[in-house]
Amino acid sequence: MLQCLDLSLSLDKSDYREKMNELMHELRSLHTECWQKRLTLIIVLEGWAAAGKGKISQKLATCMDPRGFTLHPVVVPTPQEQQYPFLWRFWQVLPAKGNVALFYHSWYTHVLEDRLLESVQTNDVAHCIQAINSFEQQLASDGVAIAKFWIHLSQKELKKRLKKYAKDSLDAWRVRPEDWQQHKYYQQYTSLAEDMIAQTSTGINPWTLISGDCKRWAQVQVLSQIATTLKKLLKHQPTTVSPPIHLPTINPAKSNFDALSQVDLSLSLSSKSYKKQIKKQQLQLRQLQRSIYEQNVPVLAIFEGWDAAGKGGAIKRLTEVLDPRSYRVHAFAAPTDEEKAHHYLWRFWRKLPPAGTIAIFDRSWYGRVLVERVEGFATNLEWQRAYQEIHEFETQLVQGGYVLLKFWLHIDPDEQLKRFQKRQQDPFKQHKITQEDWRNREKWDAYEVAVNQMIERTSSAIAPWTIIPANDKYYARVKVIERLTSAIEDKLIS
Amino acid sequence: MLQCLDLSLSLDKSDYREKMNELMHELRSLHTECWQKRLTLIIVLEGWAAAGKGKISQKLATCMDPRGFTLHPVVVPTPQEQQYPFLWRFWQVLPAKGNVALFYHSWYTHVLEDRLLESVQTNDVAHCIQAINSFEQQLASDGVAIAKFWIHLSQKELKKRLKKYAKDSLDAWRVRPEDWQQHKYYQQYTSLAEDMIAQTSTGINPWTLISGDCKRWAQVQVLSQIATTLKKLLKHQPTTVSPPIHLPTINPAKSNFDALSQVDLSLSLSSKSYKKQIKKQQLQLRQLQRSIYEQNVPVLAIFEGWDAAGKGGAIKRLTEVLDPRSYRVHAFAAPTDEEKAHHYLWRFWRKLPPAGTIAIFDRSWYGRVLVERVEGFATNLEWQRAYQEIHEFETQLVQGGYVLLKFWLHIDPDEQLKRFQKRQQDPFKQHKITQEDWRNREKWDAYEVAVNQMIERTSSAIAPWTIIPANDKYYARVKVIERLTSAIEDKLIS
Incomplete structure (x- = not known):
């Protein structure tokens, strides 16, 4: 492939000056237009050491408006970054809508230099490639343009430049031993x-x-390829990024797959048996917390369920005996402006627990195929492709060593009504019940379709759903901890 | 002091249960009320190892609403965190308005355990204490309540607990060698x-x-002290956090101190001499970039000035020869919602350059005493106390090893008018000139008072202002780089 490149192509000084001047002006105005229209571009610069990436970055940094342009030099990940799936650190710095981000080296370093230097295992390469393709596809679906460059050098030229740089007082410090490995x-x-x-x-x-x-x-x-990409971006502004103007149609007929109807909601525990079992489960979880910490395992439990299904209570019983220094609860409500300016998975990537700790998400990325679907905040195309995006995301978590638990707390409409009414009468809990809860309740059927389909489409061998019968709070709380401890135990033994 | 504490105070089980139950209910509802009113609380838990901080944190985590409560366990700073002033990592995680943050250990660890273990030098302790007092005062002025606890143990009790924990399978892993040092x-x-x-x-x-x-x-x-603090907070809601409803009065008479009128705006450079000098200065800066990197020095240059004074052009000339991997330009416009929910200095702390790199701020924290003052976005009290807050902030930067440059690019009203008109005629620069620029221009006199006062009040020996005569762009650009290189050289020699 690369030997087919014509490396003799060149440009003389005066042609270069003229074209460069023209291009930089063009890029500046294209950038401004993209900024105004909130269009996003990611540039990936890869290539041989001394291939001229620095000079190209300099040119781009000079012609782009610094308010909407950021350069990310990618170096060896820090110990903190190494605690997460390898794409985590790139998710952290993804550009908000309207910005251009230039990655000087990138996620590809992991399957390139790291592979040459054998710091990534051959078995992992396939997973990495898959993760990269998912990552870029997800961004592209969200309207982000990605321009990737491989700057190629002949072996002769590479050697010449490394030698020259090593002698130059301005550049010598940037030549790393790894660069000579590339030549060798x-x-x-x-x-x-x-x-x-x-x-x-x-x-x-x-x-x-x-x-x-x-x-x-x-x-x-x-630079001219970047200009082309920006022009294309301006011409074919993706329609998916604009807010939907119509409610998605939801098939009113229930899907054949109906997990919810099979839940035995009569399951319950007596107060006495609850007290005994919850104590036992809590103690066991506390003991496991130590092993998690010592074995550096990250644990993530996400909670979804009907309003008033008892998520808060279950989370409380789960956490009350844990050492508070190594768990964290994150509640997700409507996204902020900053969050809306990014891919919808961004805010969840940002809150992932580091290795050795437990995170509990009160609501999660499944909002995309639940509330955003039912309320029409996501287009049909958006929530439908979310099944795949979520699967890809969860695959990366599990491959990254995460213990991932997904709980659906299930109650029936009668139980919900009882709880709503009780909350309204309790001055201490009144704030927990709002008009929105009553409105959601009216859409029970639409939500039921969405939940069943979510479970059908996103329960996989690596990331199964756990449906918790929650009409009886005692039963639900015990089951949640029981399931969590057993999942952690499975991981620790393996 | 501490020996005066009556360590025999105790509570029997049934009293404890009753009071605790009552307190936890009370805290929950106080927390909800504070959340609704966007009132912020920071809790600092310090004390002996095994003093029971863990159990207290657990209780708090259980009774507070997890949506508005975060626990921050403070451990040894990471290498990344060590590149910044020691309060930097706490600024990163300050709670947004309406939240409660619990620091399990805190900034005080630095003047306590670090001091015992001699990892902080005695000379630095005074600076640290000063920085801590400024930090807490700044937060308090912003309406944040801070409750700090020292949990004291007798030597006998400390020993008893450490021994007990060391034997307990659930707790042994948390006992560090440093904890035994506390006993010794x-x-x-x-x-x-x-x-x-x-x-x-x-x-x-x-x-x-x-x-x-x-x-x-x-x-x-x-817990009861925290309840008291929250009640006090609810009762005396600080008025400073509410948005100002009136324009601040600005003394129309110019201050006696008039730095701007003394600037010689006739200074200029010929095109030929500009080209020669800018090349020389740029090369020198490029060479210094290497030393900065090698000596791990952080450099921060902030740019303020009249609209159209040429900040963008000066920044462009400054950066165009730099290695793009170790500098970054940040432009600051109106704060986002997330930024508004924090102290006004928060967004600048977040963008500080790490050691070994250069950051350029296009506009800065001086917005507080310029645009926010003149436009009435900050109350009189707020912008007036900002002089001190800014001085404290800059002191921490300089003590943290930063090379700090503050540029005011000065032009006169006639020059500004010429540039505005030129911009309006240039299709490529039209976007740079808005109605707001014309409105600001009408307030020239008010801004002039504000600028003079800013320079008077915030030019200190450690962080002087550099006023750049900028009617001639050539002259200004050369002077900016010249001043920057000489400041870096001074730092490197010392």
């Missing part, structure tokens, strides 16, 4: 790059291969 | 704690000393 293993590195490019050249997020032996040529090529 | 050096540690408490018992953010030998007694005391 030029063929191997080329094969790895080709493999990476081949596996990640999705039509929607293509790689542009750049002949880099002539620096002037390479700069002009990269 | 009980007297010294007590003196350090007393010194810390004495130096930071400001009337506004008081310490509550708790007799901890009886766990039940300690829990009830802490």
Whole structure:
């Protein structure tokens, strides 16, 4: 693949100056227009050491408006970053809508240099590639344009530049020992790059291969490709990013798959047996908390369920004996403006627990296929593709070593009504019941379809749903902790 | 001080149960009310190892609504955190308005355990204490309540508990070697704690000393003090947090101090001499960038100035030769909702450059005493106390090793008018000129008073202002880089 590049392509100084000047002006005004229209671009710069990435970044930083442009130099992950799935650190810095982010090295480093230096295991490469493709596809679906560049050098040119830089007082400090490895293993590195490019050249997020032996040529090529990408972005403004103007149609007929109707809501525990069992389960969980910490395992339990199904109470019983230093509860309500300016999964990535700790999410990314679907906050296309996006996300978590629990707390409409009425009479709990809860209740049937479909579509071997019969609070609370402890135990034994 | 505490105070089981139950209910409803009214509380838990902080945190985590409550366990700072002034990591996690944050250990660890273990130098203790007092005062002025607890144990009780914990399968893993040091050096540690408490018992953010030998007694005391703090907070809702309803009066008479009128705006450079000098300065800066990186020095240059004074152009010339991997430009416009829910300095703390890198701020915290003052976005009290707050902030930066540059780019009204008109005629620059710019221009005199006063009040030996005559863009651009390089050189030599 890469040997087909014509590395003799070049540009003389005067042509270069003229084109560059023109391009930088064009980019500046394209950038401004994209900013005004809240269109987002991610640029990925990969290539040989000394391929001229620095100069290209400099040019871009100079012509883009700094208010909407950020450069992210990607270096070795910190110990903190290493506690998460490898894409975590890139999710943290994704550009908000309207911004351009330039990644100087990127998530590809993990399947390139790390692979050459054997710090990533061969078995993991396939997973990484899959995760990268999902990641980019998710962003593209959200309206983000991604322009990826591989700047190629001949072995001769690479050697010449490394030697030159090593002698230059301004550049010598930037030449790393790893850069010389690239020269030493030029063929191997080329094969790895080709493999990476081949596996990640999705039509929607293509790689542009750049002949880099002539620096002037390479700069002009990269900048003009970016201009093209921005023009395309402005021309085909994705319609999916605009807010939906109609309610999605939900098939009123129930799906064949009906997990909820099979739940035995009569299950219950006596007060005496509850007290005994909850104590036992809590103690066991507390003991497991220590092992989690020592074995550096991250645990994430998410809670979904009907309003008044008892999520809060279950979470309270789950956490009350835990050491408060290594668990955290995150409640998710309507997204903030900053959150709305990012992919909907962004706010969940940001709150993932680090290794060795427990996080409890009170509501979760499933809002996309529940409330956002039923209320029409997401378009049909958006919530329908969410099943896949969620599966990809959860796959990365499980592959990253997470113990992932998904609880649906189930009650029936009669029980809900009873609880709503009780809350309204209790001055201490009145704040927990709002008009919105009554409105949601009227949409019970629509939600039931959505919940059944969610369970059908997102229960997988690696990330199954646990449906908790919750008409009896005692029973539900015990079952939640029981399920959590057994999942943690399974992980620790393995 | 601490030996005066009556450590024999205790509570029997049934009294404890009754009071605790009552307190937890009360705290829950107080918390809800504070949340609705957007009132903020910070709880600091300090005290001996095994003093029962864990159990108290557990109780609080259980009775507070998890949506508005976060516990921050404070451990040894990460290498990333160590690159910043020591309060930086606490600024990052300050609660947004309406939230309760519990710090399990806190910024005080730095002047307590770190001091005992001699990982903080004696000379630095005074600076740390000063920084802590400023920090808490700034938060208090912003309407945040701070409740600080020292839970005291007798040496006998400390030993008993450490021994017991070391044997307990659930707790043993939490006992650190440092905890035994506390026992060994009980007297010294007590003196350090007393010194810390004495130096930071400001009337506004008081310490509550708790007799901890009886766990039940300690829990009830802490929780009831928190309830009292919340009730006080609800009763005396600070008026400063509400948005101002009137324009602040600005003395129309110019201050005696008039730095701006003394600027020689006729200074200029010929095109030829500009080209020569800017090249030289840029090269020098590029060379210094390497030393900054190697010596791990953080550099922060902030730019203020009249609209159209040429900040953008100066920043562009400053950055265009720099290695883009180790500098970053941040432009600050109107704060976002999330930013508004925090102290006004919060967004600047978040963007501080790490050691070894350069950050350029296009506009800065001086907005508080410029636009926010003139437009009435800050009350008189708020912008007036900002002079002190800013001085405290900059002192921490300089003591933290920062090279801090503050540029005011000065032009006269005629020059501004010329540039506005030119921008309006240039289709490529039209977007840079808005109605707001024309409105600001009408308030030139009010701004002039504000700028002069800002320079008068915030130019200090450690953080002087540099006023750049900018009627001639060439001159201004060269001077900015010249001043920056010489400041960096001064730092590197020292």
